[in-house]
Amino acid sequence: MEPVLFYGVPHGCSFGSIVALEWLNQPYRLCRIDMLDKPKGYSRFNPSQQTPALLLESGETLGESLAVLHHIAARDLDRKLGFAQGTPDFDRLNRALAFLHTELHAAFSPAWAAFKVADGAPEKDMLRTMGRNNAAHSLAHLDAVLADRDWLVGNHRTVADAYLVGIARWAEDLRLFELARDYPRLHAHLQKLEADEAVIFAHAIEDERPVKSSGRFQSHVTVEELLPRLAA
Known part of the structure; x- marks a missing residue:
């Protein structure tokens, strides 16, 4: 399965990671985390229970906004969302x-x-x-x-x-x-x-309004559905 971004509501800083994933234009999924009532099991992915966190294809979870954003940018430097390390x-x-x-x-x-x-x-x-x-x-x-x-x-x-x-x-x-x-x-x-389509999309996702992705968003998934993907 594609990487999954755990994003927080209401109005979490993970908003920016949703925008970045839309700009990246690679398949991804989202998992909604209510920061006032965190779902059971989320701590198994991210012990701090903060958002954003990115569940990778390997089953490992990457936390912290800066790490997540740099990782997203590095997935395709030709998209120019980031730059090669060392430059x-x-x-x-x-x-x-x-x-x-x-x-x-x-x-x-x-x-x-x-x-x-x-x-x-x-x-x-x-x-x-x-x-x-x-x-x-x-x-x-x-x-x-x-x-x-x-x-x-x-x-x-x-x-x-x-x-x-x-x-x-x-x-x-x-x-x-x-x-x-x-x-x-x-x-x-x-x-x-x-005015950017990705930002409009991220607002609609937070507000749970119908919206069409300008990137390659696949679907929402729940924490329970993701538990089998945990790294050993």
């Missing part, structure tokens, strides 16, 4: 992905924590303010980077752009910023990505 372009892509993960993704953590706190609790506003302040620095950096380029890395889309569109949306999901006003260049870049 300057690869280093630039790796740096961009690391920034998105360690700086931007992490910056939203306090705001996500506040999202789970009951209204009126004293720590809620403190966590939201912390998240907003943290994210503002990273978003400003991205807005500046996009002032003189069309894509995050190089002169074409890469897995870095796929990852970006999945996490930058949290700025408005969490009602922390109005991107069009606060970070117009970043907003314009995200709008360009939002």
Whole structure:
């Protein structure tokens, strides 16, 4: 069977891995993971129970967004979603992905924590303010980077752009910023990505709406159906 991506809802960062798989245009399947009520058996594939995770043809599971995205890109470098390891372009892509993960993704953590706190609790506003302040620095950096380029890395889309569109949306999901006003260049870049068929597909997948793949998506499968594929 084709590789299977475990993706998380609601609004997981695994969104970018779905986009990247669509751009790759190779057969794949999806397994939906409710991050608020993780299905029984998922820990056998990924002990951390985080998403994304990619079940490979060998039966082994690859976790962590950066590893999954680099793996997807390396499956066909002619698609130009990534670059050969050891090249300057690869280093630039790796740096961009690391920034998105360690700086931007992490910056939203306090705001996500506040999202789970009951209204009126004293720590809620403190966590939201912390998240907003943290994210503002990273978003400003991205807005500046996009002032003189069309894509995050190089002169074409890469897995870095796929990852970006999945996490930058949290700025408005969490009602922390109005991107069009606060970070117009970043907003314009995200709008360009939002018009992409793969991004439209990933939104529909998350929302469980009917959608036609522009790549080679095969079907959804359940954790239970995948248990026989576990590596020995």
